[in-house]
Amino acid sequence: DQQVxxxxxxxxxxxxxxxxxxxxxxNSMFDYFLWYKKYPAEGPTFLxxxxxxxxxxxxxxxxVFLNKSAKHLSLHIVPSQPGDSAVYFCAATEKxxxxxxxxxxxxxxxxxxx
Amino acid sequence: xxxxxxxxxxxxxxxxxxxxxxxRSLDFQATxxxxxxxxxxxxxxxxATSNEGSKATYEQGVEKDKFLINHASLTLSTLTVTSAxxxxxxxxxxxxxxxxxxNEQFFGPGTRLTVL
Numbered sequence: 001d002q003q004v005x006x007x008x009x010x011x012x013x014x015x016x017x018x019x020x021x022x023x024x025x026x027n028s029m030f031d032y033f034l035w036y037k038k039y040p041a042e043g044p045t046f047l048x049x050x051x052x053x054x055x056x057x058x059x060x061x062x063x064v065f066l067n068k069s070a071k072h073l074s075l076h077i078v079p080s081q082p083g084d085s086a087v088y089f090c091a092a093t094e095k096x097x098x099x100x101x102x103x104x105x106x107x108x109x110x111x112x113x114x
Numbered sequence: 115x116x117x118x119x120x121x122x123x124x125x126x127x128x129x130x131x132x133x134x135x136x137x138r139s140l141d142f143q144a145t146x147x148x149x150x151x152x153x154x155x156x157x158x159x160x161x162a163t164s165n166e167g168s169k170a171t172y173e174q175g176v177e178k179d180k181f182l183i184n185h186a187s188l189t190l191s192t193l194t195v196t197s198a199x200x201x202x203x204x205x206x207x208x209x210x211x212x213x214x215x216x217n218e219q220f221f222g223p224g225t226r227l228t229v230l
Contacts, residue, residue: 002157009155036221043118043207043221044158089158100146100211102219104158 003027004092006105014113019077021108023090026071030092034102035064035075038087047088048075051095080112117141118210120222127198128230135193135225137208143188144210148219149181152205164191198229 005024013019023033031052036044050057050064050073057064063076077084087109091102117140127133137147146165150158162178164170164185172178180202182194191210195202205226209219 004157034218041205041224041226043120043209043223045221046218049218100148100219101160101163102148103160104150106157107155 002106003030004090004103004105006088006090006108008108009106010109010111012111012113013080015082016079019075019080019084019110019112021075021077021088021090021110023073023075023105024071025073025092027092027094027103028071029094029097030103032093032095033064033066033073034091034093035062036089036091036104037084038089038107040087044089077110080110082112082114085110085112116212116218116220118144118208118220118222120206120208120225122225123223124226124228126228126230129199130197132194132196133198133227135195135206135208135227137191137193137210137222139189139210139212139220142210142212142220144191145188145213146211147185147191148209148211149183149191149193150207150209152207152224158207161193195227198227200229203227203229 034049035047038044048062066073087107089107090105121136149161161176162170162172170183185191207224209221
């Protein structure tokens with residue numbers, strides 16, 4: 001049972017345009033969400049996170065939006081750059097439960113075309 | 115700060131042998147460490163959670179006798195794949211969390227295991 005899903009396995013975007021990566025979850029107990037970027041044969045690197053008490057968090061070119069009622073979050077990258085090409089994973093956790101366990105989505109491969 | 119290293123980065127072994135992978139937090143004390151496994155083009159699957167000085171908590175479906183985890187200090191956790199078989203070939207990634215880090219996990223660079 002995949003509790004965190006990224007339904008688009010890949011996405012191609014022109015340089016300078018907006019990239020929108022989507023993530024859906026099923027567990028209503030998740031209260032903290034994160035986005036990671038991963039290159040092949042490397043560990044994930046943290047990008048941005050959001051608590052369930054917010055609906056938006058922004059950090060430079062990266063903005064994460066959370067729609068709790070729809071159990072949906074998205075990562076916006078604007079403007080997209082060729083260096084953003086990587087696999088992006090969303091992750092969710094029950095922070096209030098103190099478990100520290102992350103459940104990862106299946107990833108979306110972003111390709112930014114120059 | 116918050117750097118996590120893994121060693122080795124790549125290992126090839128014969129079927130039936132055991133392989134040990136080390137995960138170290140270089141500049142902080144990791145109260146909790148996690149071990150993940152990633153199959154090609156798949157998600158990172160949590161295998162187990164370990165706290166320093168106590169037994170690891172394994173996820174459902176992960177054989178604890180197959181994947182031995184030791185978290186002997188606040189900066190080192192090891193994963194030993196015992197009697198490795200070709201189906202154990204995978205990318206293994208550790209992460210570490212520190213007290214007061216707002217649940218954030220810091221990931222190592224991963225270890226590519228190939229069992230022949």
